[in-house]
Amino acid sequence: MKRLIATVFILLLYSFSFAAMKAPDFELKDEDGKVVKLSDLKNDIVVLNFWATTCHSCRKELPELEKLYQQYKGKVKFYGIVIDTDDPKKIKNVKKEIGFSFPVLIGNYQVNEKYRIIGTPITYVIGKDNTIVKIFIGPQPVEKIKEAIDKQVNQGA
Numbered sequence: 001m002k003r004l005i006a007t008v009f010i011l012l013l014y015s016f017s018f019a020a021m022k023a024p025d026f027e028l029k030d031e032d033g034k035v036v037k038l039s040d041l042k043n044d045i046v047v048l049n050f051w052a053t054t055c056h057s058c059r060k061e062l063p064e065l066e067k068l069y070q071q072y073k074g075k076v077k078f079y080g081i082v083i084d085t086d087d088p089k090k091i092k093n094v095k096k097e098i099g100f101s102f103p104v105l106i107g108n109y110q111v112n113e114k115y116r117i118i119g120t121p122i123t124y125v126i127g128k129d130n131t132i133v134k135i136f137i138g139p140q141p142v143e144k145i146k147e148a149i150d151k152q153v154n155q156g157a
Contacts, residue, residue, distance in 0.1 A: 023048075023126045024114035028081065028105040031091040036079065036105055038130065045076045045152045046126040047145070048115075050107065052084040053094045055120045057139040064142040065123075066100035068149065075153055078102040083112055083120065127152050 023046075027037045038046070049065055051058035062080065069078040079102065082091055086106045095104060107117075115124065123136040125148045134148040 021132050023124065023130050023132050024111075026111045026114065028107065028111060030079075031088045031095075031104045031106070033088070036103070038126075041077055042130055043128050045128055045149065046124075047076060047078045047149065048081055048124040048126065049079070050081045050083055050112075050115065050117050050120055050122045050124075052120045053082065053090065054084060058121045059098050061121050061139045061142075062098050062100045065145070066102065068142060068146055069100070069102040071146075072149060072153070076149055080104040081107045081111065083107040083117060125149060125152065127155075 023038060025037065025039045027035055029035055047065070047068070049058075049062070051062060065078065065080075068076075072078075080100070082104055085091060088106075091104050091106070095101065111117075115122070119138070121136075121139055123140065123145060124132055125134040125136075125145070127133045133152060136145060136148075
């Protein structure tokens, strides 16, 4: 029980430490070698999902995020940030196997440290002003992520 309370406390502290904070900038290559910089996405709502090819929870969550990606095309930018491989061929094969099509960025130690990646999946919703508006630690019902996205989309309506 003490361990559970300590874990919950750490997760809450982790979430609050990013409250109303600008998302750390990064420059990462996608699976096709194109460079993506978060700072270039200012004025866009961005969803970042940190995942690993060997993560079972990620394999269940990514197809659900694909549904949101299809629903919000043109309104929200989605990126998966893979943290356990830098092999573009493997990434493309895993995307096909799992069943999702949104772009994948190849993570590195610096981005993992900046975003405090302690496991996968972790999903960030970032507002148009590049402020972190919601962090989802661990697998989440897609409805919760959709709610956070809708809140950002509706602010601009």
